[in-house]
Amino acid sequence: MRRIHFIGICGTAMATLAAMLKRKGLDVRGSDQDVYPPMSDFLASERIPTLTGYSGDHITGDLDLVVVGNAISRGNPELEEVLDRKIRYCSLPEAIREHFLWGARSIVIAGTHGKTTTTSLTGWLLTHGGVDPTVLVGGIARNFGDRGSSYRMGQGRDFVIEGDEYDSAFFDKTAKFLKYLPDIAVVNNVEFDHADIYTDFDAVMLAFRRLVRLVPRKGLLLVGADSAGARELLTGAVSRVQTFGTGSDVDWHAYDIETSGTATRFTVRHHGSPFGAFDMPLVGIHNVRNALAAIAVAAEVGIGAERIAEGLRLFGGIKRRLEVVGVADAVTVYDDFAHHPTAVAETLAGLRAANPDARIWAVFEPRSASSCRSVFQDDFAKAFGSANEVLIAPVFRSKLPEAERLSVPRLVRDLKARGQSAREAESFDGIVQIVVREHRRGDLVVLMSNGGFGGIHQKLLTALEGPREALA
Structure with missing residues (x-):
């Protein structure tokens, strides 16, 4: 062929x-x-x-x-x-399986949130550990290639792949990750998402249960115990199972978590025994969980704790995951892919933990198939608690029936009822004008969308560098 x-x-x-x-x-x-x-x-x-x-x-x-x-x-x-x-x-997933996964040790990183970060972390720790894996990520990992890459070609037997629960093709509506022949499967968390293809949470769980049933007896299932949905998968496993999380009753336990600036330090126990202390250039409890999953995989393939710790310190991050795109007039502008209420909340909470005294602007575009829908109306009202200022852009899929569409006016009212400063923005240019007119030096602006957000990132940075009077 x-x-x-x-x-x-x-x-x-x-x-x-x-x-x-x-x-x-x-x-x-x-x-x-x-x-x-x-x-x-x-x-x-x-x-x-x-x-x-x-x-x-x-x-x-x-x-x-x-x-x-x-x-x-x-x-x-x-x-x-x-x-x-x-x-x-x-x-696509069939092509990956046929050309790469037969004969490989397939390491599938799944979960509603954190897949790209965890896949990148795992791929990098295995690369740094000398096992020379092939890696396929749903984003741009800075540790791969000269300027970052979504893949790495290795000569070893390990293939680390981001396991997406979205459907495969018009002729195959099953989840992509069911094609990936998992020898090691990570399920970090499970929540309802992809409202365009899954009718409810039970339908999402069914896809993950099917993934769990594909792991061989001698394989390994790693389950994020901090997620109630993921914990439900423990009863369906035929393979070996290990849990990870921030609670004490887990196989891989992260504790003594400290955030300082743009870095996080934590300690890990494995089966109750000390495993090591780790530093990483990421913030947020969600990223501790992501790193813990990657650490567990690296240990499973035989990499020692010291080598893992060294690799974690050298992790370069992923584009569009709380990525600093620029600083202008002492305002730091971030780009983030968050589009699910949990991802929005965790991203903002991580930034708040690292910057307890900063004024944080959360600028959100409802763009994904789920975030445009009313299914998350109440959840989004609880997602922005770590922000000082909230701006909600117009719903991207405006042609959805009104009864099914996220109501931005209602979301703004609900946020205000919770004591937050929130506004509906009529346009991307309107967002730029508000931030430029009202910003203070030292502000942090997080632009959240799973799309291009109309190129607002550079527009905002350019406008911040100009005189405020020009916007009057």
């Missing part, structure tokens, strides 16, 4: 897999409706031919396989050509 075509190649995971297959020596190309930076730059740097727009003419007779992206549906001219001609096709 030499020639592979990707329909929808500009998705992060699709582009990453294409690059990995190219590195394996395969002839890879793809197409997408819109081809623009940063993915166009990434694909160009990987020397992967990319066609703009979809056309049946792109499906040539020399293709051995077509990988169909998650966003592709019936009616796409390339997909229709593939089906008409019975050309071999598969989903």
